[in-house]
Amino acid sequence: MTYDAHSEDPPLDTARALVQPDAEGDERAFEAALRPKTLDELVGQDRVREQLTLVLHAARRRERTPDHVLLSGPPGLGKTTLAMIISGEMSAPLRVTSGPAIQHAGDLAAILSGINEGDVLFVDEIHRMSRPAEELLYMAMEDFRVDVVIGKGPGATAIPLEIPQFTLVGATTRAGLLPGPLRDRFGFTAQLEYYEAAELHRIVRRSARLLEVDVTEDGGLEIASRSRGTPRIANRLLRRVRDYAEVRADGTVDEDIAHRALDLFEVDRLGLDRLDRAVLHALCRSFGGGPVGVSTLAVAVAEERETVEELAEPFLVRMGFLARTPRGRVATPAAWSHLGLAAPAPGAPDTLPLD
Structure with a gap:
C-alpha cells in the first residue's frame, strides 16, 4: 500500500505498515523505513522522477531489463534510494557494492559471475x-559478457564468460571523473538537484509520521530551512530535535523547540554548522576576508584540507558566502553580514599567505 506524496500526508496506519510487524518498537527499523519505497512516494526531483517512470514502465511493457542508469549529484540527495526504488519497481533483487571495493578486474568479474537475469x-x-x-x-554493460584471464604472461588464456542481462545503476558525486566511454554506456543519466525548503518540509512531515513524532507546521519548516537542501540532513536534524523535545520538553516539536534544539547542535538559521562558521570566522577575522589558500584555511580551523574542500566549501560557495579565485578563497559581503562583521574597505592591500 502506497500513498501519493503530492497530495496529502499518508494516514498513520499506512506509515506504520512500512515497518515489518515484528519490528514494532524497534527505533532502527523505523529509521530504515524513512526511505521512500516507490516513485510515487518520492518527494522532489520531479523531472528525474518523471523520466525514470517512463524508462521503467517502458521496460516492463517490453518485458526487458531497463537501460543502465547513472545517478549523479551531491551526497544525501537520494541516489541510493533511487537505486532501491528501481529494484522495487522492477521486482528485481538489488546487489550493492561500491567503486572503492572494486580495485581489480577480478573483483568485478566475481560480482558479475553471480548476477542473475x-x-x-x-x-x-x-x-x-x-x-x-x-x-x-564496458564489455559487461554492452555485450553482457566478460573475458576472464587465467594465468600470466605468454601462457595467459582469456575465457569468455556470458552473463545474464542486468541493469547497472551507478552513483557518483563527481561525474566529471568518469571516463567518456563509461558515461556513454549508460542509457539514462540523471542529475539530482538540491531540494527546495517546501519539498524538505514534506519530507520532514512524512518522516515525523513514520517516527511517530508530533511536529507542528512551523516546527517542520524550521527544520527544513536549516537542512542545506538535503533530505539526509533533514532526517538527521529531525531525529536530533525529537531527542531534545522528548528530554527537555513535552515531546512536541514546534518552532521554538526546533530553534532551541538546532542552536544546541550548532546549526544556524541558514544551515551552517560548526565547521562552516569556523571557516568563515577564520577567513574574515584572521585573514581579513582573503584571498587565502585553502591549505592555510584548513590549518586555521584544525581540519584536513580535504574536509574543508569537500564538506564546508561547496555549501559556502552555493550560499554565496565564499568565492574561489585564482589567488585563493575570498569572503563575500554576504559572509561578513552573516557573521555580523563590517567588511573591509575596497582596495585594502592583500598580505595573506597563498598556497
Whole structure:
C-alpha cells in the first residue's frame, strides 16, 4: 500500500505498515523505513522522477531489463534510494557494492559471475573504480559478457564468460571523473538537484509520521530551512530535535523547540554548522576576508584540507558566502553580514599567505 506524496500526508496506519510487524518498537527499523519505497512516494526531483517512470514502465511493457542508469549529484540527495526504488519497481533483487571495493578486474568479474537475469547492480561512487575494472565493465554493460584471464604472461588464456542481462545503476558525486566511454554506456543519466525548503518540509512531515513524532507546521519548516537542501540532513536534524523535545520538553516539536534544539547542535538559521562558521570566522577575522589558500584555511580551523574542500566549501560557495579565485578563497559581503562583521574597505592591500 502506497500513498501519493503530492497530495496529502499518508494516514498513520499506512506509515506504520512500512515497518515489518515484528519490528514494532524497534527505533532502527523505523529509521530504515524513512526511505521512500516507490516513485510515487518520492518527494522532489520531479523531472528525474518523471523520466525514470517512463524508462521503467517502458521496460516492463517490453518485458526487458531497463537501460543502465547513472545517478549523479551531491551526497544525501537520494541516489541510493533511487537505486532501491528501481529494484522495487522492477521486482528485481538489488546487489550493492561500491567503486572503492572494486580495485581489480577480478573483483568485478566475481560480482558479475553471480548476477542473475534481471538483477539490479548498484555501484556507489562508481568513479572510484580502478581502470582495469572499468575496462572490463564496458564489455559487461554492452555485450553482457566478460573475458576472464587465467594465468600470466605468454601462457595467459582469456575465457569468455556470458552473463545474464542486468541493469547497472551507478552513483557518483563527481561525474566529471568518469571516463567518456563509461558515461556513454549508460542509457539514462540523471542529475539530482538540491531540494527546495517546501519539498524538505514534506519530507520532514512524512518522516515525523513514520517516527511517530508530533511536529507542528512551523516546527517542520524550521527544520527544513536549516537542512542545506538535503533530505539526509533533514532526517538527521529531525531525529536530533525529537531527542531534545522528548528530554527537555513535552515531546512536541514546534518552532521554538526546533530553534532551541538546532542552536544546541550548532546549526544556524541558514544551515551552517560548526565547521562552516569556523571557516568563515577564520577567513574574515584572521585573514581579513582573503584571498587565502585553502591549505592555510584548513590549518586555521584544525581540519584536513580535504574536509574543508569537500564538506564546508561547496555549501559556502552555493550560499554565496565564499568565492574561489585564482589567488585563493575570498569572503563575500554576504559572509561578513552573516557573521555580523563590517567588511573591509575596497582596495585594502592583500598580505595573506597563498598556497
